[in-house]
Amino acid sequence: xxxxxxxxxxxxxxxxxxxxxxxxxxxxxRNHCPFCLCSLHVDVLPGDRANACGxxxxxxxxxxxxxxxxxxxxxxxxxxxxxxxxxxxxxxxQPDDMELIIRLTASAM
Numbered sequence: 765x766x767x768x769x770x771x772x773x774x775x776x777x778x779x780x781x782x783x784x785x786x787x788x789x790x791x792x793x794r795n796h797c798p799f800c801l802c803s804l805h806v807d808v809l810p811g812d813r814a815n816a817c818g819x820x821x822x823x824x825x826x827x828x829x830x831x832x833x834x835x836x837x838x839x840x841x842x843x844x845x846x847x848x849x850x851x852x853x854x855x856x857x858q859p860d861d862m863e864l865i866i867r868l869t870a871s872a873m
Contacts, residue, residue: 780804781820787857795849796821796836798858801865803849805840817843826851826868834865 774788781802788794793811796803803821808814819842826836834851853860 781822789852789855790857794852796823796838796852796860798852798855798860801836801860801868803838803847805842805845805847817845819843821847823864823868825871826865828869834860834869836860836865836868 774790774793776785776787776794778785779797779800779802782797782800784797784799786794786797786799795807795810801823805817805819805821806813806815817840819840821838821840823836824839826834829835832850834853836849836851837846838849839846851860851865853862853865
């Protein structure tokens with residue numbers, strides 16, 4: 765049986781890093797906080813919530829992508845894994861903090 769590479773899981777949550785309430789995007793899975801850009805290491809495949817690590821994924825870099833907007837690079841504080849997430853800076857509901865994204869583009873990988 766084939767496993768889907770992406771599962772929509774668009775639920776709101778309270779950010780474990782900054783404590784702010786994060787609302788669902790309404791069109792795809794919300795996978796990081798729009799205020800501090802942190803995420804939780806909970807997915808094996810996007811949206812599956814199958815990873816037991818649960819560590820905080822901290823953003824450390826961002827790259828502009830001509831087709832997808834910005835890509836945010838995260839590193840897990842608990843296990844050291846690195847993941848990439850598409851920024852939601854153009855979202856109508858709680859868009860990602862563009863100033864933080866721009867600062868991350870200047871940071872070294």
